[in-house]
Amino acid sequence: xxxxxxxxxxxxxxxxxxxxxxxxxxxxxxxxxxxxxxxxxxxxxxxxxxxxxxxxxxxxxxxxxxxxxxxxxxxxxxxxxxxxxxxxxxxxxxxxxxxxxxxxxxxxxxxxxxxxxxxxxxxxxxxxxxxxxxxxxxxxxxxxxxxxxxxxxxxxxxxxxxxxxxxxxxxxxxxxxxxxxxxxxxxxxxxxxxxxxxxxxxxxxxxxxxxxxxxxxxxxxxxxxxxxxxxxxxxxxxxxxxxxxxxxxxxxxxxxxxxxxxxxxxxxxxxxxxxxxxxxxxxxxxxxxxxxxxxxxxxxxxxxxxxxxxxxxxxxxxxxxxxxxxxxxxxxxxxxxxxxxxxxxxxxxxxxxxxxxxxxxxxxxxxxxxxxxxxxxxxxxxxxx
Ligand code: PEP
Ligand code: MN
Numbered sequence: 001x002x003x004x005x006x007x008x009x010x011x012x013x014x015x016x017x018x019x020x021x022x023x024x025x026x027x028x029x030x031x032x033x034x035x036x037x038x039x040x041x042x043x044x045x046x047x048x049x050x051x052x053x054x055x056x057x058x059x060x061x062x063x064x065x066x067x068x069x070x071x072x073x074x075x076x077x078x079x080x081x082x083x084x085x086x087x088x089x090x091x092x093x094x095x096x097x098x099x100x101x102x103x104x105x106x107x108x109x110x111x112x113x114x115x116x117x118x119x120x121x122x123x124x125x126x127x128x129x130x131x132x133x134x135x136x137x138x139x140x141x142x143x144x145x146x147x148x149x150x151x152x153x154x155x156x157x158x159x160x161x162x163x164x165x166x167x168x169x170x171x172x173x174x175x176x177x178x179x180x181x182x183x184x185x186x187x188x189x190x191x192x193x194x195x196x197x198x199x200x201x202x203x204x205x206x207x208x209x210x211x212x213x214x215x216x217x218x219x220x221x222x223x224x225x226x227x228x229x230x231x232x233x234x235x236x237x238x239x240x241x242x243x244x245x246x247x248x249x250x251x252x253x254x255x256x257x258x259x260x261x262x263x264x265x266x267x268x269x270x271x272x273x274x275x276x277x278x279x280x281x282x283x284x285x286x287x288x289x290x291x292x293x294x295x296x297x298x299x300x301x302x303x304x305x306x307x308x309x310x311x312x313x314x315x316x317x318x319x320x321x322x323x324x325x326x327x328x329x330x331x332x333x334x335x336x337x338x339x340x341x342x343x344x345x346x347x348x349x350x351x352x353x354x355x356x357x358x359x360x361x362x363x364x365x366x367x368x369x370x371x372x373x374x375x376x377x378x379x380x381x382x383x384x385x
Contacts, residue, residue, distance in 0.1 A: 012158065012203045014165050014172065015036060019207040022143045022171040023095070025118070027056045028270055030236030031099055032116075033261055034061035034198070036251040037242075038081040047243040048088035050258035056265050060085070060094040061238060066250060067122045074249045077351055082112035089115075097145070103136035110140055118145040119160060121177055121214075125149035130160040132169040145172035145209065149266065154195050165374065166317060173207040174199060176229070178215035188217020188254070191225065193232060200233075205353040213240040213254045222256065223264050233273045239264075302357070309361045313368035318328060323365045329358060337354055 023030065033051050038044045044062055051057040064081030066074065079083075085096045095115035100106045101123045109117055117137075123129045124147055137144065144164050144205040155175065165172055176196040178189025200208055210229030212222045226237055242248045245255035256264065275281045316323060333354055340350030 005149050010244070011163075014161060014203055014206055015170050015264040016165075016172055016203075016205045016207075016257070017170045018205075019173065023058060023237070025225035026058045027265075029230055029265070029268065030034075030209070031056045031057050031265065032059045032061050032236065032238040033241045033258075034097075035248065036063055036213075036255060037066055037249055038062040038064050038077050039249050039318075040077075040083055041084045041087070043243055043275055044084045045088050045091065047258065048092045048094060048240065050243060051241060051261070052092035052094050054258060055264040056262060057094060058236075059097050060088055060092070061097045061118075063099050063250070065099060065101055065186075067099075067101055067120055069157060077303075079108055082108060082114065085114065087111060089113075089381075100133060103132050105135035106133055112114045114142075116143045116145060117166070118175060120146060121147045121150045124160045125151060125153075125156055127156075127159060127163070128162045128289065134169075137164065137167045137169055139168070141169070141171065143173070144169045147177050148195070150180050150183070152192055152195055154198055157195075157199065158203075161203075173209055175209050175211050175212040175233065179277045184245070187215055187225075188219065189215050191215050191228070193228070196234070197232065197322050209236040209237040209238055210234045211238040213238070216254055217304070218253050219245075219260075221255055222254070223267060228262065230268060230270060230276040304358070306360070306364060307363050310368060316365065323362055323369060332358070 025031075035044065035047055043166075044078060048060050050059060055068060061200065062081065062085060063075050064078060064085075066076035082098075085098065088094065089096050097116035098105075099111055099120045100109055100117045101120060106117065106181070118129065119133060146160050146164060149160070151284050161172060161174060174196075176185060176191070178191050179195070181190040181192075183190075196208055199206070207358075210225070210232075212225035212229060215225050216222045222239065226239070229237060239261060240255045241254040241258050241261045242252075243257065245252055245257060248255050275284060289379055313323075315321075333351065336352050336354055337347055341347055
């Protein structure tokens, strides 16, 4: 992340009402659940009844306008779904939440008395769309949740929150639903927790709700992601639940039945963000003190290492030697990884750390070798904070 952006986030000035002023959790954690898409009146209403019966669900979600990546897929049932949501709410007492992507969606949803609106990941990625939604929201005080954009760009996420907030919406929350990444991993959308934590650090009053369904992309990973979200002190979960996921028209692999959802929630461990017990507090303070000292040493040693790198850079320059010698890098990686393994460090961790250090060394040497030809950009890895 560049310096300019960091200062911008620091100054993030959102006017936010606390989550408890617009949503009262039925149980802990706060849970918004419902099908990916409203498909039929029966499917939606029956799912809502089962969800309400768990006693754990605070609000019912359902997509009625579905922004699909490819044409030809089910694009949502449309406005008729609003009537079904009304019925589901009347029969279960659950407040309702839908995704809006145009001014018309906002107008129709507000007219139908939908309680919470959310901006989807594809919309957040487009400032024109967000502004259109924001303009349509003016004069209303409906709660709005803004999903992170599809791509890992925290500025777009912040920009969307600001646009909605500037329209006068103060019942605001962010939804963390993971990010597209070129590398294929076990997740449908890489969680990139550091981006959500970054948002939290710079706007501590902004509630963040995690959407483990879209991060996971499959049922199996949802418990893991949900627990991690709670451990990251997120304020709630949005989980897709369908009366019969095997026949769901969208996102079938990641939806869970209401009873599976209930069991999943029971298995989560809720931890305290604040330490209340003084004995625990003292013990933690002592351990943190030790960590602080070690961190200082690590930084000091890294600075020493970079000084030597500079000397090497000058030496290579004077003798016309290339910056990168692959053999030397291989040797470093090999030896240090083995050393790390012997000391119980995860191989991936040691490798990533070495790559980060190595890329900074190369950047420094490039600067020395090419003095007068412009500054080398700080490496990608260093900007990912
Ligand atoms: C959804 O919530 O069903 C949805 C479309 O999610 P996202 O915008 O996160 O892809
Ligand atoms: Mn979905």
